[in-house]
Amino acid sequence: MRTLTEDQVEIGSPLPELSIELTPTAIVSTALATMDFTPVHHDVEGARAQGSKDIFLNILTTMGLVERYVTDWAGPEALIRGINVKLGVPAYAGDTLTFTGTVVGREDDEFTVEVRGRVSLGDHASGTVRFALPE
Amino acid sequence: MTLITDPTLHDRLTALAERQAAAGEVRGLAAADPVNVPMIRHWADAMGDANPVYTDAEAAAASVHGGIVAPPAMIQVWTMPGVNRRARQGPTPVDDVLAMLDGNGYTGVVATNCEQTYHRYLRPGDRPVPATRFTGLTGPKRTALGEGYFVTWNVTWYCDDEPVAEMLFRVLKFRPRTDRAGSGAQDGRTDSGTGEASAGPRPPYPLRPAVNEDTAFFWEGAAQGELRIQKCADCGQLRHPPGPMCPSCRSAARTHVVASGLGEVYSYVVHHHPPVPGRQAPFVVAVVELPEGVRIVGNVVDCPPSEVGIGMPLRVTYRQMDDELVLPMWIPREP
Numbered sequence: 001m002r003t004l005t006e007d008q009v010e011i012g013s014p015l016p017e018l019s020i021e022l023t024p025t026a027i028v029s030t031a032l033a034t035m036d037f038t039p040v041h042h043d044v045e046g047a048r049a050q051g052s053k054d055i056f057l058n059i060l061t062t063m064g065l066v067e068r069y070v071t072d073w074a075g076p077e078a079l080i081r082g083i084n085v086k087l088g089v090p091a092y093a094g095d096t097l098t099f100t101g102t103v104v105g106r107e108d109d110e111f112t113v114e115v116r117g118r119v120s121l122g123d124h125a126s127g128t129v130r131f132a133l134p135e
Numbered sequence: 136m137t138l139i140t141d142p143t144l145h146d147r148l149t150a151l152a153e154r155q156a157a158a159g160e161v162r163g164l165a166a167a168d169p170v171n172v173p174m175i176r177h178w179a180d181a182m183g184d185a186n187p188v189y190t191d192a193e194a195a196a197a198s199v200h201g202g203i204v205a206p207p208a209m210i211q212v213w214t215m216p217g218v219n220r221r222a223r224q225g226p227t228p229v230d231d232v233l234a235m236l237d238g239n240g241y242t243g244v245v246a247t248n249c250e251q252t253y254h255r256y257l258r259p260g261d262r263p264v265p266a267t268r269f270t271g272l273t274g275p276k277r278t279a280l281g282e283g284y285f286v287t288w289n290v291t292w293y294c295d296d297e298p299v300a301e302m303l304f305r306v307l308k309f310r311p312r313t314d315r316a317g318s319g320a321q322d323g324r325t326d327s328g329t330g331e332a333s334a335g336p337r338p339p340y341p342l343r344p345a346v347n348e349d350t351a352f353f354w355e356g357a358a359q360g361e362l363r364i365q366k367c368a369d370c371g372q373l374r375h376p377p378g379p380m381c382p383s384c385r386s387a388a389r390t391h392v393v394a395s396g397l398g399e400v401y402s403y404v405v406h407h408h409p410p411v412p413g414r415q416a417p418f419v420v421a422v423v424e425l426p427e428g429v430r431i432v433g434n435v436v437d438c439p440p441s442e443v444g445i446g447m448p449l450r451v452t453y454r455q456m457d458d459e460l461v462l463p464m465w466i467p468r469e470p
Contacts, residue, residue, distance in 0.1 A: 029181040033180070035212050059249055060215075063208040064178065064184070067206060068182050080208070081253055082250070082251060082252040083250070084250040085248070087245075087247055087248065
């Protein structure tokens with residue numbers, strides 16, 4: 001795994017797409033790894049009792065996957081400075097979460113990537129990630 | 136579109152929001168465990184994140200970090216309350232606003248924004264402490280899910296006194312429409328302790344306080360989020376419970392002051408039996424000593440009865456029991 005250098009990042013260039021299968025195991029294991037024990041993230045009956053069709057991804061995982069999407073592309077030494085996410089439709093078990101992204105700006109040493117995570121219902125998360133690359 | 140369906144509630148919410156914003160930053164409990172490699176490994180494994188700076192000591196040592204670091208997006212994980220939420224969660228200035236919305240039918244919750252800024256990467260051994268500020272209430276707005284208020288708060292995590300990360304979090308608290316509105320919702324529960332989406336009208340709370348000429352000011356205060364203590368208008372002595380005459384100078388002229396809302400357990404009982412309508416045993420009934428110099432009886436909530444003790448520092452909270460009644464209750468606070 002190599003980290004990109006600044007001259008390898010072009011404004012306007014797209015990031016490679018990343019698709020994540022949201023198996024029940026993925027939903028539950030990430031909820032627990034983020035210390036989120038709310039029933040809607042591991043208990044199908046509990047989720048349905050609240051009007052959801054199934055268990056769904058928790059927000060701390062959405063943030064983690066957005067971060068992973070950018071560092072998978074930029075490399076292990078990319079320095080993540082910030083993640084702003086607008087939350088949309090829920091990402092239910094059984095769905096596929098597909099990330100797309102574009103480099104949209106640079107200010108001093110900081111790059112901004114626009115990221116969209118889509119599921120079958122629409123945008124699950126959209127926003128920006130700010131990062132720097134090592135000298 | 137903005138609509139005001141209940142001007143009294145809107146005024147009460149606005150007043151409470153202003154007070155909570157004025158309370159400034161409230162520190163919560165430090166991470167139960169310091170930043171550590173097993174939790175990072177568990178997280179990276181579940182996320183499918185193979186970045187070696189998180190888990191591979193050798194690769195991390197050779198990297199720009201010089202050693203293992205935690206994924207920045209794990210910041211909130213370190214201070215999550217765990218399975219037994221109530222025992223391990225400090226109060227925040229957001230709680231009372233969410234409770235008032237819950238109590239008035241805005242029981243649905245969906246998170247709309249999560250914005251995080253990382254000032255530096257955390258390393259094993261760091262022990263972040265969250266501090267929460269209440270920063271905004273807007274509404275009521277008509278939304279696809281139902282009428283609701285947007286509630287915003289900011290959390291800063293500190294290691295010692297160094298701010299290491301910040302988060303803005305916004306939820307929509309909405310009145311679920313009767314035709315099942317839940318399908319569009321993401322849960323908004325965070326380390327600041329929002330409830331889950333749920334619907335349904337609230338049955339009247341079966342126990343009513345005796346409201347009369349002597350006590351009406353107290354209950355009117357509670358409904359507005361104020362803990363009011365009766366004060367003799369002549370000699371100035373505070374007294375509680377309220378009564379018609381000053382026990383010190385026998386004057387019938389009275390007024391009141393608004394207490395700070397702090398207190399500590401002077402004495403308490405844990406009620407197990409007999410059953411009490413509208414309440415689930417066991418619950419704690421405490422005599423709370425206020426720094427203003429009077430004692431007041433109230434429930435200690437958001438805390439297992441086994442953890443209540445004499446001298447325990449408390450802060451008042453206001454619980455909407457039904458559409459009309461608000462009871463002051465007490466929650467643990469950091470000394």
